[in-house]
Every structure is written in C-alpha cells, then in structure tokens.
Amino acid sequence: MSVARISFGHGALLMPARTAYDQELIFQEAESYARRHGRVKLELRRKELLIGLSPSDGSSACDRCSQHLRTMVTVGTTHLCVRCARERVC
Numbered sequence: 747m748s749v750a751r752i753s754f755g756h757g758a759l760l761m762p763a764r765t766a767y768d769q770e771l772i773f774q775e776a777e778s779y780a781r782r783h784g785r786v787k788l789e790l791r792r793k794e795l796l797i798g799l800s801p802s803d804g805s806s807a808c809d810r811c812s813q814h815l816r817t818m819v820t821v822g823t824t825h826l827c828v829r830c831a832r833e834r835v836c
C-alpha cells in the first residue's frame with residue numbers, strides 16, 4: 747500500500763497515496779503544515795521532500811519554472827515550487 751508521511755515538529759501524519767486526488771490532498775496538507783510549523787518533511791514514493799517557507803526577499807525561485815512562491819520544496823539539492831515538486835515525484 748502506498749502511504750505518504752508528513753513529519754513536523756513532534757508529530758507525523760500518514761495519508762494514503764494511491765490516486766492523483768490523494769496526491770493533491772497530500773501536497774495541500776503538507777503546505778498547510780509548513781505554514782504552521784515552518785518546515786515539514788514529506789516522504790512519498792521513497793523520496794524525501796522538505797517543504798518550507800521561503801524568505802520573502804525573493805532570493806529563492808523554482809529551479810524548474812523560475813516561479814517565486816511562498817512555499818518552496820527541497821528535493822535533494824533542487825528547489826522547486828509545490829507544483830513542480832508534485833509533478834516530479836508523482
């Protein structure tokens with residue numbers, strides 16, 4: 747069974763990750779936890795994604811589409827917006 751794990755602070759949340767709709771919910775949830783906790787770790791399909799709030803000075807942009815967004819995702823050494831991260835992992 748495919749499960750995603752969102753870790754934040756002292757807690758974690760497990761969510762089913764079977765359909766495209768599940769994946770959409772996972773990323774929405776991860777984003778809202780990142781807003782509340784500053785940084786969360788998302789484990790999905792054996793990949794680790796760090797989701798955090800970017801500095802508001804515009805210094806971080808998506809490596810793929812160059813968009814600057816409030817919430818940025820780090821996959822390895824790549825910084826991505828949430829949409830590109832989802833396309834890359836899912």
Ligand SMILES: [Zn+2]
Binds near residue numbers: 808813827
């Ligand atoms: Zn992007």
